[in-house]
Amino acid sequence: MRIALIEPDLRHAEIVGRLLFAGGHACHHFSASAPFLAGAAREFFDLLVTDAFCGDAAAEDVIARVREVLPGLPVVVLMTSPRESELVATLQAGADDCLAKPARGPEMLARIDALMRRAGIRRPRNRAREMFGEYAFDAGRSVVSFRGQSVALTPKELQFALLLFTNMSRAVSRAHILETVWSRRRDVKSRTLDTHASRIRTKLELRPEFGYTLVPLYGYGYRLDQIPVEKADGADKAPANERFVETL
Structure with a gap:
């Protein structure tokens, strides 16, 4: 799965990238929202994971812009010791989930998998x-x-x-x-x-x-x-004497 990560903290970005890679995902790191939005116009992503502050804007503001470029893209926001009011504001802004920062591997991967199931994201399964x-x-x-x-x-x-x-x-x-x-x-x-x-x-x-x-x-x-398979010519046409029925 292709996951975009907006994280100004390079050290934490490396940690998250390794966790996602261990979970079988490809992580594409952006240090701010501007380069991500520019890339999203021509790239394909299944999910966005972003810090509450994207380096150049707050996550709440970035989410609205993201949905203009990639409608329906699931978004997870990483937050450090958030207050309840901050969590509520982030979710009301359109975030699909919020995770504590620094990221905890098993929990993050489990939440991402659950979010992908709800979003209906499709990827080839590892079956014979x-x-x-x-x-x-x-x-x-x-x-x-x-x-x-x-x-x-x-x-x-x-x-x-x-x-x-x-x-x-x-x-x-x-x-x-x-x-x-x-x-x-x-x-x-x-x-x-x-x-x-x-x-x-x-x-x-x-x-x-x-x-x-x-x-x-x-x-x-x-x-x-x-797509629907077209019927052979005449297969879906009624006989000439049955095409028009006059009703009284």
């Missing part, structure tokens, strides 16, 4: 078999079965496809894809990702006539959509 409608993913054999056939994928194609199916109808950024499939390698060329997307589209027959479209989002990433 996954089902998405008629598509059955067998990670152990790197095979996908659908419509009476089985297709072999490369490990990276399988991870890419799982990420798309897990986030059906949700835009997935290139950064998120690279981070999930290529482990954040910076030497992966853009056309490599596009080539894999094209192969997945072909191998899994993600075409409108089969009820799916894999859409490239210019400058951002990809989105897999499930």
Whole structure:
């Protein structure tokens, strides 16, 4: 899961980053809200964890601006010995949860997991078999079965496809894809990702006539959509003598 962290205290940011990494998350640190907001306009994040003071603004003010850029983004605010009135004000400003600072690993990870469940954030699960409608993913054999056939994928194609199916109808950024499939390698060329997307589209027959479209989002990433399958011409038309019925 991609988690953004706004923390002016570099020492505490390092601690939180290590805790999140230990919990299986990718942490992207920002020392203030301005660079985060600039990055959020083009990046994909599942969650924002921020200090009560973001280095250049209070968390209450930043939350409103965040929701303009990334609507629905869950926000957790870190607070040092807050008074009840401060907690209430932060939650009323739109925070989804508040955590004591310095962060305590097990509690923070448990609260983040609970928040993600409530928010419906989707990420590929670590299971040998996954089902998405008629598509059955067998990670152990790197095979996908659908419509009476089985297709072999490369490990990276399988991870890419799982990420798309897990986030059906949700835009997935290139950064998120690279981070999930290529482990954040910076030497992966853009056309490599596009080539894999094209192969997945072909191998899994993600075409409108089969009820799916894999859409490239210019400058951002990809989105897999499930769409209604159009009926053959005339299949949904009534006979000519039954199209118009006069009622009295």
